[in-house]
Amino acid sequence: MASGIGFSRKxxxxxxxxxxxxxxxxxxxxxxxxxxxxxxxxxxxxxxGNAENRSPxxxxxxxxxxxxxxxVQRALLGVMVWLLLLTNPARAxxxxxxxxxxxxxxxxxxxxxxEIDSVYGASKFKQKITExxxxxxxxxxEEIQKHGYRTxxxxxxxxxxxxxxxxxxxxxxxxxxxxxxxxxxxxxxLLVDGHRLNDxxxxxxxxxxxxxxxxxxxxxxxxxxxxxxSLYVASAFLGVINIITKRGRDAKKxxxxxxxxxxxTYQGRVSYGxxxxxxxxxxxxxxxxxxxxxxxxxxxxxxxxxxxxxxxVNADDDEFHQLFANASWGSFTLHGVFGSRDKxxxxxxxxxxxxxxxxxxxxxxxxxxxxYDRDLGRGWHLTSRTYYDQYNYDGTYVxxxxxxxxxxxxxxxxxxxxxWWGEEVTLSKQLFQRHRLSVGSEYRDxxxxxxxxxxxxxxTPYLSDxxxxxxxxxxxxxxxxxxxNLVLNLGLRHDHYSTFGGTTNPRAALIYNLREKTTxxxxxxxxxxxxxxxxxxxxxxxxxxxxxxxxxxxxxxxLVWEQYFPHHxxxxxxxxxxxxxxxxxxxxxxxxxxxxxxxxxxxxxxxLGIALRRRLPWGLEGAASYTFQNINYMNTQTPxxxxxxxxxxxxxxxPLISQKLFASMDLQYLSKRTTLVGNYAGAYVVPNITxxxxxxxxxxxxxxxxxxxxxxxxxxxxxxxxxxxxxxxNGRNFRIKxxxxx
Amino acid sequence: xxxxxxxxxxxxxxxxxxxxxxxxxSRRVRRASFLxxxxxxxxxGSARAPSQDADTVEYPVKLAFLYNFTKFVEWPASSFRDAGxxxxxxxxxxxxxxxxxxxxxxxxxxxxxxxxxxxxRSTDNLSTCHIVFIPVMEKHQAARIxxxxxxxxxxxxxxxxxxxxxxxxxxxxxxxxxxxFEVNTFNAERxxxxxxxxxxxxxxxxxxxx
Numbered sequence: 001m002a003s004g005i006g007f008s009r010k011x012x013x014x015x016x017x018x019x020x021x022x023x024x025x026x027x028x029x030x031x032x033x034x035x036x037x038x039x040x041x042x043x044x045x046x047x048x049g050n051a052e053n054r055s056p057x058x059x060x061x062x063x064x065x066x067x068x069x070x071x072v073q074r075a076l077l078g079v080m081v082w083l084l085l086l087t088n089p090a091r092a093x094x095x096x097x098x099x100x101x102x103x104x105x106x107x108x109x110x111x112x113x114x115e116i117d118s119v120y121g122a123s124k125f126k127q128k129i130t131e132x133x134x135x136x137x138x139x140x141x142e143e144i145q146k147h148g149y150r151t152x153x154x155x156x157x158x159x160x161x162x163x164x165x166x167x168x169x170x171x172x173x174x175x176x177x178x179x180x181x182x183x184x185x186x187x188x189x190l191l192v193d194g195h196r197l198n199d200x201x202x203x204x205x206x207x208x209x210x211x212x213x214x215x216x217x218x219x220x221x222x223x224x225x226x227x228x229x230s231l232y233v234a235s236a237f238l239g240v241i242n243i244i245t246k247r248g249r250d251a252k253k254x255x256x257x258x259x260x261x262x263x264x265t266y267q268g269r270v271s272y273g274x275x276x277x278x279x280x281x282x283x284x285x286x287x288x289x290x291x292x293x294x295x296x297x298x299x300x301x302x303x304x305x306x307x308x309x310x311x312x313v314n315a316d317d318d319e320f321h322q323l324f325a326n327a328s329w330g331s332f333t334l335h336g337v338f339g340s341r342d343k344x345x346x347x348x349x350x351x352x353x354x355x356x357x358x359x360x361x362x363x364x365x366x367x368x369x370x371x372y373d374r375d376l377g378r379g380w381h382l383t384s385r386t387y388y389d390q391y392n393y394d395g396t397y398v399x400x401x402x403x404x405x406x407x408x409x410x411x412x413x414x415x416x417x418x419x420w421w422g423e424e425v426t427l428s429k430q431l432f433q434r435h436r437l438s439v440g441s442e443y444r445d446x447x448x449x450x451x452x453x454x455x456x457x458x459x460t461p462y463l464s465d466x467x468x469x470x471x472x473x474x475x476x477x478x479x480x481x482x483x484x485n486l487v488l489n490l491g492l493r494h495d496h497y498s499t500f501g502g503t504t505n506p507r508a509a510l511i512y513n514l515r516e517k518t519t520x521x522x523x524x525x526x527x528x529x530x531x532x533x534x535x536x537x538x539x540x541x542x543x544x545x546x547x548x549x550x551x552x553x554x555x556x557x558x559l560v561w562e563q564y565f566p567h568h569x570x571x572x573x574x575x576x577x578x579x580x581x582x583x584x585x586x587x588x589x590x591x592x593x594x595x596x597x598x599x600x601x602x603x604x605x606x607x608l609g610i611a612l613r614r615r616l617p618w619g620l621e622g623a624a625s626y627t628f629q630n631i632n633y634m635n636t637q638t639p640x641x642x643x644x645x646x647x648x649x650x651x652x653x654x655p656l657i658s659q660k661l662f663a664s665m666d667l668q669y670l671s672k673r674t675t676l677v678g679n680y681a682g683a684y685v686v687p688n689i690t691x692x693x694x695x696x697x698x699x700x701x702x703x704x705x706x707x708x709x710x711x712x713x714x715x716x717x718x719x720x721x722x723x724x725x726x727x728x729x730n731g732r733n734f735r736i737k738x739x740x741x742x
Numbered sequence: 743x744x745x746x747x748x749x750x751x752x753x754x755x756x757x758x759x760x761x762x763x764x765x766x767x768s769r770r771v772r773r774a775s776f777l778x779x780x781x782x783x784x785x786x787g788s789a790r791a792p793s794q795d796a797d798t799v800e801y802p803v804k805l806a807f808l809y810n811f812t813k814f815v816e817w818p819a820s821s822f823r824d825a826g827x828x829x830x831x832x833x834x835x836x837x838x839x840x841x842x843x844x845x846x847x848x849x850x851x852x853x854x855x856x857x858x859x860x861x862x863r864s865t866d867n868l869s870t871c872h873i874v875f876i877p878v879m880e881k882h883q884a885a886r887i888x889x890x891x892x893x894x895x896x897x898x899x900x901x902x903x904x905x906x907x908x909x910x911x912x913x914x915x916x917x918x919x920x921x922x923f924e925v926n927t928f929n930a931e932r933x934x935x936x937x938x939x940x941x942x943x944x945x946x947x948x949x950x951x952x
Contacts, residue, residue: 102846103802103803103805103806103843104805104806104809104843104846104847104850106806107810108807108810108814108941108944109944111803111806111807111810111921112920112921112922112944113920114799114803114920114921375904375907375951377951378951379904430903430904484879568799615799
């Protein structure tokens with residue numbers, strides 16, 4: 001994806017020199033002018049035109065650093081407010097007595113809608129969250145609606161220990177402080193109904209508008225921290241995100257939804273779902289999205305006459321179209337997914353021409369997945385999955401070669417083609433009451449893993465790499481009930497990659513349940529991530545392949561304490577320690593300036609998190625969490641880039657009219673993050689609010705959201721591909737969504 | 743080339759201009775906290791708490807399901823001593839339900855019969871119960887309990903994988919974070935229970951395995 005591509009662009013050494021010269025020009029100028037320009041604060045000139053709000057005082061750099069006292073004060077205030085909100089026990093929120101019917105008077109259909117905590121992903125059995133051998137968070141369709149989450153990235157942004165970075169092309173997830181810019185989410189396994197979504201070239205998890213499924217079709221998202229690769233394939237290195245989609249029975253015949261949002265954004269969806277008398281269950285859905293994006297974006301690094309004074313016009317557009325099908329009949333379930341996204345890149349990344357709308361990427365992802373699920377009797381259960389997947393990435397990058405006497409506008413094409421199919425079989429059995437054993441195997445044939453890079457006119461090829469590979473895996477897991485409330489979970493997984501050989505990884509979890517109210521978990525896991533095709537074989541002038549890369553490995557230890565308190569409070573405390581060896585990172589060969597990937601990082605991540613949640617059956621929900629984490633690189637002095645030490649999340653949702661009108665708010669707090677050149681992207685708190693109504697008029701669902709309510713200015717660190725050290729994010733923006741079920 | 747760029751920028755010195763990002767306006771923070779406070783006061787000022795007060799939602803909801811089942815299941819008249827005899831809901835082993843909700847349930851009637859809730863051990867005689875709920879803690883005893891109830895008109899309800907397929911009648915399953923239930927219609931008929939089609943429509947129908 002896109003990505004990756006990146007460093008390599010144009011690898012001809014001469015050109016690099018010219019480009020370096022251009023960069024120097026761009027960079028030096030602003031630094032000279034900085035003093036005079038400090039009053040220019042409108043880095044993003046959004047159409048909402050709130051530039052006048054920004055008084056010079058507000059941006060003055062000397063006032064920039066908040067004092068320790070201020071930070072502490074702010075943090076305390078935040079914590080106090082949330083504790084008040086959460087702990088006020090008996091007289092919680094706006095609810096009349098008549099609005100809170102006794103559960104016994106609730107009819108059975110409504111009982112079936114009440115959510116309790118369970119999890120599927122952690123070990124492929126449906127089980128209660130407290131019994132899962134992992135640290136798990138679940139986000140439901142209900143929360144997605146109430147909080148106005150637009151994309152999978154929006155959902156993950158609000159998960160404890162997670163944060164999102166956006167570079168106006170892709171969204172990247174950081175987990176527990178690990179999120180180096182330019183890492184394509186290859187260390188997180190993204191599954192949709194158990195089907196792996198990471199592609200076979202970059203191993204990228206698509207999270208933003210590039211995620212090929214409309215969030216309206218998500219029934220729930222299960223986020224599992226830490227590796228789970230004893231039951232999942234590689235690259236579940238730092239976490240697993242398992243998305244369960246809706247089924248025919250969840251959709252009522254035909255439903256439509258339309259959205260309108262800031263920056264000229266429109267989205268639409270039509271779905272049809274049904275469960276027929278003969279047992280066939282069907283859900284079909286199609287969505288489109290069209291966003292003009294920010295009209296004008298200002299990047300101070302490009303603020304000189306040659307580059308339109310740093311202003312990019314109309315280059316932030318974003319479009320997608322998606323199709324989704326889910327059919328089940330008897331023991332068979334068929335999923336079909338296709339999504340294609342086309343994004344304009346306004347950041348002039350990879351040294352492309354500034355303010356040229358021709359630089360863009362198209363990511364198309366699709367698959368068919370047939371699952372067979374059956375009880376064989378005598379406690380045996382069989383699940384098998386056969387799938388075919390495809391991924392196309394096409395990037396167009398506009399370059400100017402006039403410095404070296406070439407044409408002034410050349411389109412460089414960067415593309416990847418991935419095709420693969422696979423088969424997975426899992427057999428599980430309840431043995432002697434005490435054991436639940438499951439064994440499985442998976443074979444994946446990556447029969448196409450191609451990467452190309454060439455200039456269009458004049459045609460100049462730089463890379464044409466055609467590969468194929470396969471993976472064979474075996475795994476076993478046993479859940480042993482040692483005692484009525486003590487469960488031991490043991491897992492072992494062996495994977496054999498045709499690219500580098502075999503790797504075996506064990507996992508163990510001890511789970512102690514005390515009277516349903518207290519759960520203690522001790523979790524240990526080893527995991528690995530295989531180098532992907534991009535890291536192994538992407539070579540072009542300026543970029544070297546490194547076919548001798550080894551997998552990177554992590555050994556995770558985590559302690560989790562989950563406690564239920566009276567009044568529906570739940571508290572989770574977890575401490576974690578992740579030593580990572582052989583981390584694959586980009587290096588530059590000092591001899592020739594070429595970049596390549598190497599197993600060089602030795603680091604550990606350690607941290608402590610606490611989360612409080614309150615969820616009442618009649619609809620009030622409140623949650624707050626805080627995580628402290630630290631990444632320590634053993635072999636370099638450099639601080640971890642894009643790694644906040646403190647992460648906080650808070651959210652609440654309250655029914656204003658029972659079951660009909662909800663007000664919700666969520667906010668994210670990130671402490672400052674170091675950028676690539678050693679500056680800081682500042683700390684931020686960004687709240688979002690949503691009003692959501694359902695069935696005020698039968699069949700209608702309406703929601704109105706305001707994101708970044710206080711127009712907080714914040715930026716994410718740029719990657720090696722960017723001249724910009726910090727990429728400013730969107731200010732206050734809105735969305736209105738209307739849905740109707742026929 | 744990338745390194746070149748980075749070196750350049752480091753030479754550019756004091757990139758202080760970006761530090762303003764590290765700061766949020768204290769007025770904004772104040773505004774935010776006022777808003778939150780206002781919300782809290784507003785929300786706090788009104789209304790009373792709901793009556794259920796269990797620590798987790800799961801078991802209150804399950805008890806409500808059990809109560810609901812009684813509306814859709816018909817027991818043979820012979821299973822009651824007389825017209826006013828109570829409907830006996832038996833819970834095997836440790837009772838996971840809150841006593842508050844249970845006493846609420848005791849005050850209800852089912853088709854003009856009072857409800858009695860009885861806690862029993864798995865070794866007790868359960869055949870006079872109309873509903874037997876077997877919590878997951880007692881799942882090792884489930885097979886024996888179900889065998890012992892073969893001759894009586896008892897609705898057996900479990901909450902663990904395979905219960906309905908192995909002799910039980912209704913089994914709670916967690917699906918998509920919500921509670922659903924399976925019904926084994928064969929076992930229900932054998933017990934002489936009539937289950938209304940409305941309930942069956944909401945259920946996952948499962949056959950006996952082997």
